Amino acid sequence: MKTLYGLMTDTGSGNEFLYDLGLWETEEAAAKYLNNEMPNSTGIWVEAIVVNDALPNDLDDNTDEMAVCSQCGVEYNKADLTTINDEEVCIYCEPAVRQNMPG
Ligand SMILES: [Zn+2]
Numbered sequence: 001m002k003t004l005y006g007l008m009t010d011t012g013s014g015n016e017f018l019y020d021l022g023l024w025e026t027e028e029a030a031a032k033y034l035n036n037e038m039p040n041s042t043g044i045w046v047e048a049i050v051v052n053d054a055l056p057n058d059l060d061d062n063t064d065e066m067a068v069c070s071q072c073g074v075e076y077n078k079a080d081l082t083t084i085n086d087e088e089v090c091i092y093c094e095p096a097v098r099q100n101m102p103g
Contacts, residue, residue, distance in 0.1 A: 001050055005030035008047035017049065069093055 004023040007030060008015050021037075024030040030046040038044060067078040071093035081088040089097050 001052055003048050003050050005046050006049050007034055007044050009044045017047065018044070023049070023051070071097060 004025065005027045006023045007018040007021050009018055010016075022033070024033065027046055027048070034041070034044060034046060065078040066075050067081050067088045068075050069081060069090035069092075070087035071089055074090060076090050078088075081090055082094050083089070084094070084097050084101070087097075
């Protein structure tokens with residue numbers, strides 16, 4: 001979570017956040033935009049807003065580790081690969097690899 005600053009206006013029926021205009025890292029930047037872009041506007045003010053800034057990657061803690069099949073070169077979830085003779089092998093290549101194993 002982090003705090004950003006945006007512009008708020010009173011629509012008459014309640015306060016409304018003007019998301020379309022943007023969000024700023026600092027209150028000063030938001031105020032500067034308001035002064036520069038809408039110098040004649042009234043009833044608009046800078047308001048702090050707390051947003052969830054988590055990156056999509058951070059939301060998924062269960063990201064599967066990927067590995068490449070040593071036989072066909074296709075990338076799979078590591079959990080889907082079998083290790084044969086210290087090489088990662090996918091389920092499609094596994095039968096052939098096992099057939100070629102000595103003994
Ligand atoms: Zn394979």
